[in-house]
Amino acid sequence: MSPIANFKSEDAKKVKLVATDFDGTVTEKGQLTVAAIEAISQLPTVGIKLIIVTGRSAGWVNGLRNYLPVDGSIAENGGVYYHDPEASPDFLVSIPSRNQHRQNLESVFQQLKVSFPHLQESPDNAFRFTDWTFDVAGLSIADLKQIAEECQQQGYGFTYSSVQCHIKPQLQDKASGLQTVLKTYFPDISNEEVLTIGDSPNDESLFNPEIFPISVGVANIKPYQQQLTHIPKYVTEASEGKGFSELVNYLIPPF
Known part of the structure; x- marks a missing residue:
């Protein structure tokens, strides 16, 4: 830079x-x-x-x-x-059924909680259409890499910021x-x-x-x-x- x-x-x-x-x-x-x-x-x-x-x-x-x-x-x-x-x-992004999409995202999140029980859904998650968010606080770089891999295995993308983590469609950025x-x-x-x-x-x-x-x-x-x-x-x-x-x-x- x-x-x-x-x-x-x-x-x-x-x-x-x-x-x-x-x-x-x-x-x-x-x-x-x-x-x-x-x-x-x-x-x-x-x-x-x-x-x-x-x-x-x-x-x-x-x-x-x-x-x-x-x-x-x-x-x-x-x-x-x-x-x-x-x-x-x-x-x-193409989302044929928004209700089904939200259910699928929640399912991925619940699977992540098996490995990371302390994950906390973000307060704004209920107001979203295309992704599912949870707090980034307390997650290490190694944790974030593992979460990304688990999302990918389930057919979803993952990204994070200084505020939140996002489970999302793979091509959404x-x-x-x-x-x-x-x-x-x-x-x-x-x-x-x-x-x-x-x-x-x-x-x-x-x-x-x-x-x-x-x-x-x-x-x-x-x-x-x-x-x-x-x-x-x-x-x-x-x-x-x-x-x-x-x-x-x-x-x-x-x-």
Whole structure:
């Protein structure tokens, strides 16, 4: 990862859309600050669109979409997209029967609890459509690897962030969801004109340079670096929301 001070002006000039994680990337210690809101508000003034790409639940994201000046919000790590606050969400993954899907996810979770009896379902799990969440606290790297293997054996994918663990469809990830949204709602913006930013392993697909060449990690991504196949092209000096604001300063002319 190259320091954000090396952010190339030619990269900055290309950016037409920022796709950002939220918790630990825009927030600071779980709070949305005035500085972060100001940074978000600066992007439209220079013609840059903003999409939130988070692991949070669809219900949570729909509420957030109504209060922030963003152009869309992807929830559940690429599962659901809200473009128009007045319209129903778009499902970015194929789920023929939502009730059956939820039952299947719960079954996988109960199987995981055989090996890890202390797993705690996340409070927001009831408000989700496409994935099943439980708390990441208390799980070691070895535990997380074992959980990922057990999910795969049962035909499901797995990812985690600094907040939660997610059991999900195997092909569901942030990059796939974002690509679908770009093709449908932003056809004039290419992947090369998108800047992705995040802080956790569930953001890894956004760091794949073959999909999104311009990517940034806020400084709190560093502890996860050895666990990632794809790492951001740049990393901010500051952590969390301060790092997000730091990045926005590099996108405001003069470059």
